Amino acid sequence: MLISTLLSSPWSTWGIAGLATAGVIIRPFSWPEFVWAVAGAVLLLLLGLLSPAEAWSGVARGTDVYLFLTGMMLLSELARQEGLFDWLAARAATMAKGSATRLFTLVFGVGTVVTVFLSNDATAVVLTPAVAAVVKAAEAEEALPYLLICAFIANAASFVLPISNPANLVINGSHMPPLLHWLPTYALASALSIVATYVVLRWTQRAQLRHTVSTNIEIPPLSAAGKAAAAGIVATAMVLLVSSGLDIQLGLPTFLAGVATSLLVLSCSKCGPADVLKHISWGVLPLVAGLFVLVEALEKTGVTRALANVLQNLVKNSAILAAWASGMVLAIGCNFVNNLPAGLVAGRVVELAHVPDHVRSAVLIGVDLGPNLSVTGSLATILWLTALRREGHRVSAWAFLKLGALVMPPALILALAGAFAFG
Numbered sequence: 001m002l003i004s005t006l007l008s009s010p011w012s013t014w015g016i017a018g019l020a021t022a023g024v025i026i027r028p029f030s031w032p033e034f035v036w037a038v039a040g041a042v043l044l045l046l047l048g049l050l051s052p053a054e055a056w057s058g059v060a061r062g063t064d065v066y067l068f069l070t071g072m073m074l075l076s077e078l079a080r081q082e083g084l085f086d087w088l089a090a091r092a093a094t095m096a097k098g099s100a101t102r103l104f105t106l107v108f109g110v111g112t113v114v115t116v117f118l119s120n121d122a123t124a125v126v127l128t129p130a131v132a133a134v135v136k137a138a139e140a141e142e143a144l145p146y147l148l149i150c151a152f153i154a155n156a157a158s159f160v161l162p163i164s165n166p167a168n169l170v171i172n173g174s175h176m177p178p179l180l181h182w183l184p185t186y187a188l189a190s191a192l193s194i195v196a197t198y199v200v201l202r203w204t205q206r207a208q209l210r211h212t213v214s215t216n217i218e219i220p221p222l223s224a225a226g227k228a229a230a231a232g233i234v235a236t237a238m239v240l241l242v243s244s245g246l247d248i249q250l251g252l253p254t255f256l257a258g259v260a261t262s263l264l265v266l267s268c269s270k271c272g273p274a275d276v277l278k279h280i281s282w283g284v285l286p287l288v289a290g291l292f293v294l295v296e297a298l299e300k301t302g303v304t305r306a307l308a309n310v311l312q313n314l315v316k317n318s319a320i321l322a323a324w325a326s327g328m329v330l331a332i333g334c335n336f337v338n339n340l341p342a343g344l345v346a347g348r349v350v351e352l353a354h355v356p357d358h359v360r361s362a363v364l365i366g367v368d369l370g371p372n373l374s375v376t377g378s379l380a381t382i383l384w385l386t387a388l389r390r391e392g393h394r395v396s397a398w399a400f401l402k403l404g405a406l407v408m409p410p411a412l413i414l415a416l417a418g419a420f421a422f423g
Contacts, residue, residue, distance in 0.1 A: 010301035034283040037290025058296030067251030071258030082226035085130040111153035120154035124384035138213040145205035156197035171347040179244035189418035196411040225269035232261025308352035327362035331370025372408040
């Protein structure tokens with residue numbers, strides 16, 4: 001009887017969801033993140049806390065996200081495999097003309113472009129090793145200032161476009177604003193976020209950027225396949241901009257564009273499909289699916305409805321206060337639970353609460369930009385740490401937190417203020 005009572009309690013669901021999320025963030029035994037999310041979902045099923053139909057409903061809710069991620073991962077891996085990012089980073093290093101500060105600015109610019117058009121995960125996973133290689137070739141005194149760019153810009157520029165962060169799709173779901181509505185809503189906020197992040201990060205790294213860098217940098221040749229990958233990425237960006245402008249969900253167009261670009265690139269590449277597919281981080285898909293199931297279970301306990309009621313009451317008292325509070329709370333909160341599950345819950349709460357547009361904007365900015373506070377804040381930062389370790393560099397959680405505490409708050413405040421200017 002006691003066991004039955006415990007299993008029927010919402011605390012059981014909350015506990016399993018909390019432990020699964022902690023596993024995703026901490027990665028005990030160095031097991032992949034998706035193992036913990038899927039394990040939590042399976043445990044909910046085995047204990048009868050979630051029916052198979054409810055679990056499938058949670059998985060199906062993420063269909064557009066799976067298609068989007070698959071397309072983006074294909075594009076990113078093709079670009080990496082054909083040396084496009086190495087070529088871009090080397091070009092940036094050459095343009096620095098011996099100035100460490102100029103190199104820092106150029107790498108920041110490349111990171112911004114990659115984040116905007118290929119998503120923050122691409123910046124973390126693909127650009128990080130390219131930057132490490134170029135910094136080594138440039139004989140920079142310190143590599144870390146340039147590598148930190150890949151982590152911070154991945155979040156700071158992640159709401160320029162709907163495609164810049166998978167969390168944008170999660171929060172908006174089937175209610176993704178048309179591009180012509182998105183751009184004016186987030187243009188000023190994104191610009192302020194990017195500029196504030198650059199200024200503070202540049203200021204904190206000023207001592208390490210006083211040295212000169214080598215001007216003798218070899219630019220790797222860009223093959224025909226690399227040029228095809230670049231053309232495919234540009235074409236994909238155009239397709240997604242048009243799709244967003246026509247209020248079409250972005251998952252299927254992204255997937256189709258990724259497949260089409262793959263066929264184009266592989267037709268003139270020495271590599272085969274297996275070379276591309278085996279290097280893609282497929283574990284991201286079950287990770288997202290598992291998190292969707294966890295959110296479905298949380299919703300069943302009524303927690304999302306309760307949070308929606310709290311948000312509705314805040315909006316009734318003061319919509320502006322509700323927007324500021326939502327953005328700030330989520331910005332801090334996603335560092336405890338990671339921004340993907342936080343975005344999943346926040347997206348459902350916003351949907352249930354029927355909040356004004358500027359409150360939804362504040363929620364999205366908090367989820368996207370807040371992770372710049374700590375290494376646990378976003379999947380992109382976790383992926384960046386993994387890429388960093390592969391290159392022989394390490395950043396402690398405490399060191400990142402001290403830097404994030406300086407970089408994130410001004411960018412968040414300015415971005416929220418910029419979004420409210422159009423609220």
